[in-house]
Amino acid sequence: MKTPIKGQLNAFFMFAILFFTALFSVSDVAAQSKGPIKNVVLVHGAFADGSGWRSLYEVLTQKGYQVTVVQNPLTSLEDDVAATNAVLDKQDGPTILVGHSWGGTVITQAGNHPKVAGLVYVAALQPDNGETSLQWLQTAPPAPENGVLNADDKGIIYYDKAKFHAGFCADISKAQADFMYASQGAFHAKGFLAPITKAAWRDKPAYAVIATEDKSINPDIQRAMYKRSNTKTTEIKGSHVVFISQPKAVAEVIINASKEIAGKN
Incomplete structure (x- = not known):
């Protein structure tokens, strides 16, 4: 007892x-x-798929980052946000959410996920509350090389094959450009017409890469969006797919963002 x-x-x-x-x-x-934020989620844009992130993925993983690539269905803003949120749900901690082109619109909405610590826009759209992607695309005339075609009878937009290399990815090889064209997703035009309901960049730190040789989203459009939102920008000489042609430079922006957001200098 x-x-x-x-x-x-x-x-x-x-x-x-x-x-x-x-x-x-x-x-x-x-x-x-x-410590630095080690989770990175990459969100591709229209006329592309997740395979385009391969070079950037390799640079970041070699630096010790845990990288996940979203495969957007490209059927609507809501569907792409849902696909991104499903990936974010699986992250084991704070995450840097990166979007390219149309993917910028997606991360602007999906970035409200509680695991997102910060946003990185790579030659990407960045609408505000109530704004659509199309509104911003119409604020400057398209470059002659731009090959975005009108929607077909199913409401899907493709990029003109004859202009794809010069207009989308001029600074990568023709073989790479041919593969990108062949693997592009079927982007539904209604995505460009969908308004943002809550812009995550209003509440979370935002960084951006401006592609100075971009023929798909005019660099002046990029500058105007990022200036309006007080996004911290880095200009890199490259085409619309600057993350493929300059993966180390783009990775450096993401790495710096992960350290600064975590309180590292």
């Missing part, structure tokens, strides 16, 4: 074990929160 003193001692030791376990757990979490 236990004496009252032994019972009290056992209770004290049990309390001490639980207290120090909790203390060390809190310390571990605090230490982890001070």
Whole structure:
């Protein structure tokens, strides 16, 4: 039979074990929160698919980042946001959400996910509340090389094959451009007409890469969007697919964002 003193001692030791376990757990979490954000989710745009991120994926993973590539169905803004949120749900901590081109519109909406710590726009659209992608695309005349075709009878937009290399990805090889054209998703035009309901960049840190040789989204459109939102920008000489032609430079923007957001200099 236990004496009252032994019972009290056992209770004290049990309390001490639980207290120090909790203390060390809190310390571990605090230490982890001070480190750079290691999760990166990449969201592709129209006339593309997730395979275009391969070079950037390799640079980031070699630097120790956990990278996940979203495969957007491109059927609507809502569907692409849902696909992105499904990936974000699986992240094990704070995440940098990166969007290219149309993917910028997607991350502007999906970036409200609680695991998103910051946003990186790569030659990407960045609408505000109530705005559509089309509104911004119409704010400057398209380049002669731009080959976005009118929607077909199913409401799907494709890029003109004759203009794809010069207009979309002029600074990669013809072989790479041919593959990108062959693997592009079927983008439904209604996505460009869908308004943003809550712009995540209003509440979360935003960074951007301006592709100075972009023939698909005029660089002046990019500059205007990012200036309006006070997004921290970096200009990189490259085509609309600057993340393929200049993966190290684009990766550096993402890495710096992950460190700055986590409080690192």
